[in-house]
Amino acid sequence: MSRTRLIAANEWRLMRRNHVARLALLMLLALSAIATFTSIAHRAESDALRARFQAQADREFDGQPARHPHRMVHYGHFVFRPMPALAAFDPGVDAFTGNTIFLEGHRQNSANFGDVRQSSLLAHFGQLTPAFVLQVLGPLVLVFVGFGTIARERESGTLRYLKAQGLAARSLIAGKALALGGIAALMLAPALFSLGWLVVVEAAPLSGALLLAISYAIYLLFWVMAVIAASSMTRDARSALLYLLGLWALTTILVPRIAPDIALAATPLPTRLETDIAIQDDLRRIGDSHNPNDPHFAAFKAETLKRYGVTKVDDLPVNYRGLLAMEGEKITSRLFDKYNDTQFTVQARQGDTATGFGFLSPAIALRSASMALSGTDLDGHKRFLEQAEAYRYAIVQELNRLQAEAVTFADDGNRNKDPEAARRVRIDPKHWHDVPDFTYRPASLDERLRAAVPGLALLLFWLAAGAAMLRLASRRIGAAL
Amino acid sequence: MHETMTQATSTNAELATHLLAENSSPPPIEITDLRLVRGSRTVLNGLSIKVSRGEIYALLGGNGAGKSTTLSAILGFLEPDSGVIRVGGFDPVLEPDRARTQVAYLPENVALYDQLSAYENIAYFLALSGREPGRSEMDGALDAAGLQHEARERRVAGYSKGMRQKVAIAMAVLRDVPVLLLDEPTSGLDPRATADFNALLNVLKARGTAILMVTHDLLGAADCADRIGFLAQGSIVDEVRPSEGIDVLALHHRYGERTAA
Numbered sequence: 001m002s003r004t005r006l007i008a009a010n011e012w013r014l015m016r017r018n019h020v021a022r023l024a025l026l027m028l029l030a031l032s033a034i035a036t037f038t039s040i041a042h043r044a045e046s047d048a049l050r051a052r053f054q055a056q057a058d059r060e061f062d063g064q065p066a067r068h069p070h071r072m073v074h075y076g077h078f079v080f081r082p083m084p085a086l087a088a089f090d091p092g093v094d095a096f097t098g099n100t101i102f103l104e105g106h107r108q109n110s111a112n113f114g115d116v117r118q119s120s121l122l123a124h125f126g127q128l129t130p131a132f133v134l135q136v137l138g139p140l141v142l143v144f145v146g147f148g149t150i151a152r153e154r155e156s157g158t159l160r161y162l163k164a165q166g167l168a169a170r171s172l173i174a175g176k177a178l179a180l181g182g183i184a185a186l187m188l189a190p191a192l193f194s195l196g197w198l199v200v201v202e203a204a205p206l207s208g209a210l211l212l213a214i215s216y217a218i219y220l221l222f223w224v225m226a227v228i229a230a231s232s233m234t235r236d237a238r239s240a241l242l243y244l245l246g247l248w249a250l251t252t253i254l255v256p257r258i259a260p261d262i263a264l265a266a267t268p269l270p271t272r273l274e275t276d277i278a279i280q281d282d283l284r285r286i287g288d289s290h291n292p293n294d295p296h297f298a299a300f301k302a303e304t305l306k307r308y309g310v311t312k313v314d315d316l317p318v319n320y321r322g323l324l325a326m327e328g329e330k331i332t333s334r335l336f337d338k339y340n341d342t343q344f345t346v347q348a349r350q351g352d353t354a355t356g357f358g359f360l361s362p363a364i365a366l367r368s369a370s371m372a373l374s375g376t377d378l379d380g381h382k383r384f385l386e387q388a389e390a391y392r393y394a395i396v397q398e399l400n401r402l403q404a405e406a407v408t409f410a411d412d413g414n415r416n417k418d419p420e421a422a423r424r425v426r427i428d429p430k431h432w433h434d435v436p437d438f439t440y441r442p443a444s445l446d447e448r449l450r451a452a453v454p455g456l457a458l459l460l461f462w463l464a465a466g467a468a469m470l471r472l473a474s475r476r477i478g479a480a481l
Numbered sequence: 482m483h484e485t486m487t488q489a490t491s492t493n494a495e496l497a498t499h500l501l502a503e504n505s506s507p508p509p510i511e512i513t514d515l516r517l518v519r520g521s522r523t524v525l526n527g528l529s530i531k532v533s534r535g536e537i538y539a540l541l542g543g544n545g546a547g548k549s550t551t552l553s554a555i556l557g558f559l560e561p562d563s564g565v566i567r568v569g570g571f572d573p574v575l576e577p578d579r580a581r582t583q584v585a586y587l588p589e590n591v592a593l594y595d596q597l598s599a600y601e602n603i604a605y606f607l608a609l610s611g612r613e614p615g616r617s618e619m620d621g622a623l624d625a626a627g628l629q630h631e632a633r634e635r636r637v638a639g640y641s642k643g644m645r646q647k648v649a650i651a652m653a654v655l656r657d658v659p660v661l662l663l664d665e666p667t668s669g670l671d672p673r674a675t676a677d678f679n680a681l682l683n684v685l686k687a688r689g690t691a692i693l694m695v696t697h698d699l700l701g702a703a704d705c706a707d708r709i710g711f712l713a714q715g716s717i718v719d720e721v722r723p724s725e726g727i728d729v730l731a732l733h734h735r736y737g738e739r740t741a742a
Contacts, residue, residue, distance in 0.1 A: 017596040103689050158590030164556050164588075165609045166581035309542075 003167060008035035010301055011149065012182065021145045025183065028133070028141045032190035035128045040197060043088035050080040051097060052439070062433050066426035068415065070325065070401040073396050076104035079438040081384040085204035089194055090131035092376025099384070108464060130191045131370055132153050134216050135363055137253055138187050139223040143244040146180045148237035150477070159477070169477040173470055178229050184220035193378020205445050211452065212373045218459045220367045225466030231475035240382035260395060263353035267348050275339055282335055284467060298363040300327050321412045322404025326397055334394050338391070345381055358458035365462060369455025375443055377449050383443060391438045400459035402431055507570035508533055509583070509659045509691035510555065515564035517547075517554060517715075519635055524550045524665035525561070526715030530693070534659070537682060537692040539702035541736060542712035548695035549589075551712075555693070556586060569659050582610070585653035589665040591645040595638035599628060599648045602637060614655050622651035625676040625684070643670045651680065654685065661685060667701050671739050679705040699736055703729055711736055 015021040057078040064075060081099035083091075093468070150172070153159035162172060195213055198204035227244060234240040287296035304323060305311060313320035358365035371377035405414070406427045415420040443451070510532040532538045542548050553559045554566060557573030557580055565574055569583030574575050588679045593602045601737055603619050614622075623633060626647040637645060646666070667675045682692060682705050702709050703723045709728040710731075711719040721727055721736065727735075 006605070010534055010605050013601075014596050016592065156595075157588065157590060160558070160596060161586070161588065161592045162609065163558065164581060164584065164586040165606055166578045167609055167739070169580050 002173040003412050004174040004178055007172060007179035011176060011179030015145060015179070015183070024141045024144045025102055025186065026188055027436070031128070031137060032133045035130045036190045036194040037279060039088045039129045040090070043083055043085075043091075044202075047083050051347045052080060053078070053100070054080040054294065058118060058437050062429075064432050066429050068398040068425045069085045069322075069427060069431075072324070072432065074104060076102055077392075077438075079388050079391065079440075081388075081440055084380070084444075085198045085202035086195075086208060086212065086374035086444055087376045088198055088202070089129070089191070089209075090205065090370045090374040090376055091127060091129055092371035092374055093378055093381060094376045095127065097378075097381040100221055101385070101388050103388060103395070110147060124183065131367075132195050132221070134187065134191055135366055135370070138220055139248055139252060139363075140222065141187065142180060142184060142227050143225045143241070144400060145183055146224070147231055147241040149180065149228060150231040150473075151234055151237040151240040152366060153378065169474045172477065173232065173474050176231075177470070180224045180227060181221065184217075184224050185298075188213070188216060188220060201387070205448075208375075208445055208448060211449070211456075212370060215366060215369045215452075215459055218463050219362055222362050222459075222462045222466040227472050229466070229469035229473040233284060251361040252363045253270055255357055256363050259354045259361070260350070260365060262357075264429065265349040266353055267346050267349045268370035269323045269343060269350070279335060279339055281330065286331055286335070289301075293481065297324070297327070300324075312420065315417055316409065317407045318404045319407050319412055320404075321405065322400050322402070325400040329393070329396050329400060335387075337389070338439050340385070346453075347378060347382075350447070355454050355458070358360060358455065359461070362459065362462040365455050367455070367456030369452045369459060372451035372455060373448055375448055377451060380443060381428050382439060387440060388438070395435050398435060402427060406431070484677075503670075507567060509566070509569055510693055510695065511567040512551070512555070514564045515551075515552060515554065515566060517559060517560050517561045517564075519550075519559075522579070524715055525554070525564075528564070528712075528716050530710060530717065532660075534689045534691055534693040534694050535686050537686055537706045539706035539709045540693065540695045540712050541697070541702060541709055542550070542695075543697075543701060544711045545735075547715045548712055548722070549664060552664055552693075553694060555662060556581065556584065581700055583658055584662055585658045586662045587646075587649050587653050587658040587664065587666055589668055590642075591649040593637045593640075593648060596636055598631045598636055599623065599640075599651075602648060603652050603655065607655055610656055613655075617705040618635045618655065619651065623647070625654060625681050626650040627674050642668075643674055646656055647671055647674070648682065654681065658690070659691060661690050661692045661695075663692065665696055665698075666694055667696070667698060675701065699733055700729060 015025075029329045054324070057080070061075070061077050064072065067075070079101055083094065083099070087094055093217070110364045150159065153162065159172075163169075192213055195204070195209040197205050199209045226247065230244050230247070231237070231240045234243060244338075287294040301313065301320075308316050310316055355364065358368060368377070372379070411418075411421040411424045415425045416422070424481065508531050510530065512530045515525050515528040516523070528547070528551065528733055530538065530540070530551075534701055540548050540551065550559060554570060555573060560574050568580040570578035570582065573580035575670070594605070598710035599607065600616070600619055603614070603622075607614055619632075620630075622740060628651065630649040632640070632644060637648065640648070646668075647670075650666070667678055670678060679701070686692060694706070699709075706723060709721050709723065710717045713720075721732065721735065723732070
C-alpha cells in the first residue's frame with residue numbers, strides 16, 4: 001500500500017473511532033437523505049399539481065360559453081411553468097419567483113415588475129434540498145471532521161515522528177486529502193443517488209446531471225483542500241477551527257447574503273409601483289384609443305380608412321373596434337416589452353455583479369452553476385415570462401382579430417341597446433378551442449451549459465486556489481518542524 | 482576434506498569482503514564542524530561527532546546546551562548555517578527523506594495515536610517506513626521493550642509515559658536501521674525498565690546499530706555508552722570512555738567542571 005493510502009486508511013480509522021466526527025457525518029448523511037427524498041417527492045407533487053391546474057385552466061378557458069371576444073380578452077388565462085426535473089436537486093429561485101401567472105389583455109402578466117425580483121433572488125437560504133445541504137452544511141461538516149487532521153498531529157508530536165520516519169510532507173498532505181476527500185465523496189453519495197434517480201426516472205438530462213455532480217465535487221474538493229491547508233498552516237487545532245469557521249461563515253453565509261444587496265445598490269431596480277406609474281405616463285403620452293381626438297389613433301383611423309378605400313369606419317369590411325383593440329394591444333405590449341427588457345437588463349447586470357462575488361465565495365460560484373444547470377436560475381424564470389408574454393399577446397390578438405372579423409361594427413356598437421346585436425356579438429365558443437394551449441419550452445442543454453459557464457469557471461478558479469494553498473501548506477509543514 | 486576447505490575459503494572470502502565493505506562504507510553518523518544559529522543565539526558552534534557501527538555515544542549537557550538541536554539537525558528538521566552532517570552517507574538537508582530512512586528516532590515525549598492500540602501504532606508507523614512486521618515479530622520487540630502483554634491490545638490513550646516509551650522502543654527495534662537517535666530515552670522509565678532498556682541497547686549495538694543518545698542521566702550514560710561527550714555552548718568540550726575505568730564520582734566532577742566552563 002502506498003504511503004498516501006496508508007495515511008488515508010489510518011485517518012479513516014481514527015475518524016471511525018472519533019464520536020464527534022461520526023456523529024457529524026451521520027447527521028449530514030441523514031439530512032442529505034431526507035433532503036433527497038423530500039425534494040424528489042415535493043417536485044413530483046408540485047409538478048403533478050401544476051399539470052392538473054394547467055389542464056383545469058385550459059378546460060375552463062375552452063369551456064367558456066359564447067361570448068363577445070373582448071370579454072374573453074378580459075376573462076384571461078392562467079399558465080403554469082412546469083418544473084425542470086433537476087429542480088428537485090436545486091429548486092433555485094423557483095420558490096421565490098412563482099410559476100403561475102395570469103394573462104389578460106392590455107395588462108402585462110402579473111409576475112412582471114414584481115417586487116419579489118428586487119433582490120435578484122440570489123439570496124435564497126434555508127430550503128432543505130440536496131443542493132443546500134451540500135452547499136452550506138457539507139463544508140461545515142468537512143471543517144468539523146478535518147480541522148485537526150494535521151494540526152493535532154503537530155500538537156501531539158506525531159507529525160515530527162512521522163517526518164522522522166522519512167515521510168515527505170506531500171505524502172502526508174496527499175494522504176490527509178484523500179481521507180477527507182473520501183468523506184466528501186460519502187457526503188456526495190445521496191446527491192448522486194438523487195441525480196441518478198432524476199436521470200433514470202424523471203428523464204433529466206444526463207450531461208446536465210453529470211456536470212452538476214462534477215460541480216459539487218469540485219466545490220467539496222476545494223473545501224477539502226482548504227481544511228487541510230488551514231490545518232497544516234496553523235499552530236494548533238483550535239486556531240485551525242477558528243480560521244475555518246470564519247472562512248465558512250464569510251464565504252458561505254455572509255458574502256452570498258450581502259452580494260445581491262450590493263448588486264442591487266449598484267444597479268437599482270424600480271419598484272412595481274414606480275414602474276406602473278411610468279407605464280401609465282407613457283401610455284398617456286402615446287395615446288388613448290377611446291379618445292377620437294387622440295393624434296395617434298386619429299392617424300391610425302385615417303390610415304385604416306385609406307388602406308380599405310372607404311371614408312367611414314362603418315363602411316369597413318371588418319370591425320374597426322377589433323382593429324383598434326389590436327393596435328392598442330400592440331402599443332401597450334411594445335411598451336410592456338420595453339420596460340420588461342429594461343428590467344431584465346438591470347437584473348442581468350445585478351446578476352453579473354452578484355456572480356462576480358464568486359471570486360470571494362465559492363458558494364456563489366457553485367450556486368450560479370448549480371441553478372443554471374438545474375434550469376432554476378433567473379434566466380429560466382425570464383424565459384417563462386417571455387414565453388408567457390408572447391402567448392398572452394398571441395391569444396389576445398387572436399381574440400381581437402375575432403372581434404374584427406367575426407363581429408360587425410354595427411352589432412358591436414349596438415350590443416348594449418339591441419338584444420339581437422348583443423346575441424350576435426357572442427361568437428361561437430369553438431373559437432376558444434382553437435386557441436392553442438400554452439406549452440413551455442425549457443432551455444436547451446446547450447443554453448443551460450452556456451449559462452453555467454461563469455459559475456463553472458469560478459469553481460475552477462477556486463480549485464486552483466485550493467491546490468495553491470496545499471502547495472504552500474506542504475512547504476510550511478517542512479519548515480514548521 | 483576438500484569440500485570443507487573450499488567452504489572455509491569461501492567463508493573467509495565473504496568475511497573479508499564484508500569487513501572491506503564495512504571499512505569502506507561511511508560512518509553511520511558523522512558531524513563535522515557544525516554551526517547553527519537560531520535568532521541571535523549560536524546554539525551549535527563547531528560541533529563534531531562521529532559514531533561508528535555498533536557504538537553507543539551519549540551526549541551530555543545542561544539545558545540549552547544544544548543536545549536536542551543536534552538531534553533535530555541530524556533528522557534534517559533544522560538546517561545548519563555551516564558544517565557537514567552525514568547520516569549513513571546522506572545529507573539530511575539535501576536528501577532528508579533518504580537520510581531518515583537510515584534513522585530510528587525515539588523522542589523524549591513519545592507521540593502515538595491515542596485511539597490506536599500499541600500493535601496498531603507500531604504497524605502504522607512501520608508501514609510508513611516500508612516494513613510490515615507480523616504479530617509475533619511485534620510481540621518479540623514489545624517483549625524486549627518490556628511492555629506487558631495485556632496492555633498491547635488496549636488503546637494507548639491510557640498508557641503511562643513509560644509504556645509509551647516502550648512502544649516507541651519496540652518500533653525502533655523493529656525498524657532495524659543503522660542509526661538510532663534517542664532523546665532522553667530513560668526519562669519515563671522505572672529502574673527495572675531502564676535496566677531492560679540498557680540491555681536492549683546492547684543487543685542493538687551488537688547488531689551493528691550506531692546509537693546516539695542525548696541525556697541528562699550521567700549514571701545511565703556511564704552504564705551503557707562507549708563514549709560520553711560533554712556538550713557545552715554548542716560544542717564538545719570533553720569526551721570520556723567509561724570503559725577506561727573512570728569512576729562515577731570522578732566522572733560527575735569532570736562533567737560539572739567541563740560544562741560549567
